Amino acid sequence: KAGVTQTPRYLIKTRGQQVTLSCSPISGHRSVSWYQQTPGQGLQFLFEYFSETQRNKGNFPGRFSGRQFSNSRSEMNVSTLELGDSALYLCASSRGAKTGDKLLPNEKLFFGSGTQLSVL
Amino acid sequence: DQQVKQNSPSLSVQEGRISILNCDYTNSMFDYFLWYKKYPAEGPTFLISISSIKDKNEDGRFTVFLNKSAKHLSLHIVPSQPGDSAVYFCAASDPFGNEKLTFGTGTRLTIIP
Numbered sequence A: 001k002a003g004v005t006q007t008p009r010y011l012i013k014t015r016g017q018q019v020t021l022s023c024s025p026i027s028g029h030r031s032v033s034w035y036q037q038t039p040g041q042g043l044q045f046l047f048e049y050f051s052e053t054q055r056n057k058g059n060f061p062g063r064f065s066g067r068q069f070s071n072s073r074s075e076m077n078v079s080t081l082e083l084g085d086s087a088l089y090l091c092a093s094s095r096g097a098k099t100g101d102k103l104l105p106n107e108k109l110f111f112g113s114g115t116q117l118s119v120l
Numbered sequence B: 001d002q003q004v005k006q007n008s009p010s011l012s013v014q015e016g017r018i019s020i021l022n023c024d025y026t027n028s029m030f031d032y033f034l035w036y037k038k039y040p041a042e043g044p045t046f047l048i049s050i051s052s053i054k055d056k057n058e059d060g061r062f063t064v065f066l067n068k069s070a071k072h073l074s075l076h077i078v079p080s081q082p083g084d085s086a087v088y089f090c091a092a093s094d095p096f097g098n099e100k101l102t103f104g105t106g107t108r109l110t111i112i113p
Helices: none
Strands: A005-007 A010-013 A019-024 A031-038 A042-050 A053-057 A064-068 A074-078 A087-094 A115-119 B010-014 B019-025 B032-038 B045-051 B056-059 B062-067 B072-077 B086-093 B107-112
Touching: A005 A087, A010 A019, A019 A087, A019 A115, A031 A074, A042 A064, A042 A074, A042 B086, A053 A064, A074 A087, B010 B019, B019 B032, B019 B086, B019 B107, B032 B062, B045 B056, B045 B062, B045 B072, B072 B086
Parallel strands: A010 A115, B010 B107
Antiparallel strands: A005 A019, A019 A074, A031 A042, A031 A087, A042 A053, A064 A074, A087 A115, B019 B072, B032 B045, B032 B086, B056 B062, B062 B072, B086 B107
């Protein structure tokens, strides 16, 4: 079974530009989450999508947005890049459950290798 | 506000000895806790988890202990092996957050041969 695929692996942008990152989840997984990893901050939750709907959102400015397609693939976009946006962006997929349903407590997340974004 | 804290950024342990990684949390709504392991240039991989209704879960060389009253959990690795050298993240979830996990800042474990 193929794992979570993130593209591109590395990206260099300049301040003010925008960027789009892509994530293909494991086949059959319907939930896709995005995390930002920076040194000293750990992994910070950005948002989660399930069946093309954003179900949860972290404390990031509106410059960070995402979407999910009908095939569960997801993209995240960062507009007007700032130096502080330099980070490893990780995507994670899981089987997920409909809101209100309860699967096994917290289906384990499967992470991709991430996209390393450098803003100059 | 860091709801999950790993106060030791790094830890070095001799091969064959026990490694103990600690994690504290502040949100009493958290009901499920997980440990992830991360190698450089790879995404985190799931290691072990524990529900808040338990105080211990064991899987081979890995054991996680949960002390709810102290809002503290720890990961024990016995015996430690060189391949265990990695960054370990503690994570927690609450019943209402769907797939959202709140992560700690990580502890870099180095196993000395």
